[in-house]
Amino acid sequence: MPELPEVETVRRGLIPYLEGQRIARAEARRPDLRWPLPPDLVQVLTGATVTGLRRRSKYILADLDRGGALLLHLGMSGRMVIEDQRIASFHRDPAILARHDHVVLTTDAGTVITFNDARRFGMVDLLRDGTSHPLLDHLGPEPFDDIFTPEYLANAFKNRRLPVKQALLDQKIVAGLGNIYVSESLYRAGIDPRRAAGRIALRRLAILADHIRNVLSEAINAGGSSLRDHRQASGELGYFQHSFRVYDREGQPCPRDECAGQINRIVQSGRSSFFCPRCQH
């Protein structure tokens, strides 16, 4: 899916059209995505005003004035499509098939906000109390949280023998990373994705934590990475993919000047990992 930077980009793009807006009409066009939609979704949303938009890990939460919140996850291919007469340059990408429009919201201002997801790995649910949800309750810290420290990582990795690549994809250890940003962070930190998580020195974990925050910050500033599915809420592409140093660059030279190595691709638990074998140990 969209990883943390892409979800954050979508959240920011939704704010002008959803925050403070009343939902005049809500439509659920199918009873399920990855899981069943709440049977009362339309009833709960209709007439509610969105008081704020938050992000937790790769989830977007829209707080409702009547209590509770709408919870969205974009899965692998989910998009939020905004249609608003105030967007002069509005265009709808023809590749986004309307048959994958699953949830459609219309605000009092006339904006139509559509959750579109071809693969249906995404999800839409309600937080009845606005805070707790089975999918949120066991998430690890956000990378920008104060508690995401080298010591925290060392403790989370302690005695773990699985490859650090897989450990960083575990949302219970740290929230929001996915396949792209794990590869990019490990490259920047000089750590081999195959290295056992529990066998990385504390000082290297400090470097890793810094690089995770750096790469995520840069990606957010670029509007995320657009490979095939991600669009900003405005419909524009993100452009961080042009800044990838290893992801999807198999066979290309390592971008580090002094290095004559070549980017390798390996498969770890079914997912591609990209790294430079000369720079990462």
Add this chain to the structure above:
DNA sequence: CTTTGATCCTGTCGGC
């Protein structure tokens, strides 16, 4: 408890 592998679903791309 830790780790691995299969699985949900559709679309796209490269090779033949």
Add this chain to the structure above:
DNA sequence: TGCCGACAGGATCAAA
């Protein structure tokens, strides 16, 4: 041009 297999940014669950 058409067909087919591989692969895709995620996360859960069962099983070893």
